[in-house]
Amino acid sequence: MRIQRKKSSRREKEITLNLASMIDVTFLLLLYFMVTTVLAQPEDRLSPGLQTQRDSFVGSNSDFEPQIVEVKLVDGAPAFVLGARIFRNKQHLLEALKALPKAPGVFINVFDDVDVAHATAAMQAAHDAGFKKVTYVPAK
């Protein structure tokens, strides 16, 4: 009697993994997350100090004159007012602020009738000009 071991027996094994359902579910989940995902815009922040007008402009202990940027409507359009100078865009304000001494800091005096975009633009310009101390002051 011949006893012969089958050498090809391993090849006959069939490991059946039915992946169709798995892929179905995975695809469904992928679609769900793709549909429900809300891509948030990257946000940053400006960190001004907060002061009221009375606190900031009266009785200052500083040796320096306060530097004030007023954000208000001039001739019906929003403008940045620095002393006697009036700027209509942020870039011009930035250039002017760069020339000022940085130690005393700068007050951003925002009037009620301008939009928030111009108020933040003034703060951004002050920050970009190198001011470490930027203070938001609501106008009376």
Place this chain on the structure above:
Amino acid sequence: MRFVEAERRKRTINVELTSMIDVVFLLIIFFMTTAQFAKMTRAEVSLPQESGEQDPTPVEAGLVINITEGGEIIVNDASLDLTELEYLVKQEIAKYPDRSAHQLKLLIRADKNAESARLNQVVTLLQSLNIGAARIATEVPR
């Protein structure tokens, strides 16, 4: 004569995944329906397009005050007036051991098209509560 070893090798290993997938899917549905989603602190506002301070280590905001284009104040999905906001901020300050207003991390998310009047009112209110600084959110331009 039987050769058991040869018989075993002929068996096919059939791993049935369908049942397992059913259970996994059921679990996913269970967790999705019972999960308590975090409260959205960010209302739909169009933030000013500014690059901000680009601080590499931003501090997580404790209280987020949203101001919509129409001047509505929204905190934690609830619309508040100034009196309610004052009460809420006082409550937040009271959470700190020494009740110091300076420890409160505030983030103001004001719509870029909103009039500054409402922002000024909020700032004046915060200042009256001895909060000396706040952060104003901007949207980084792409």
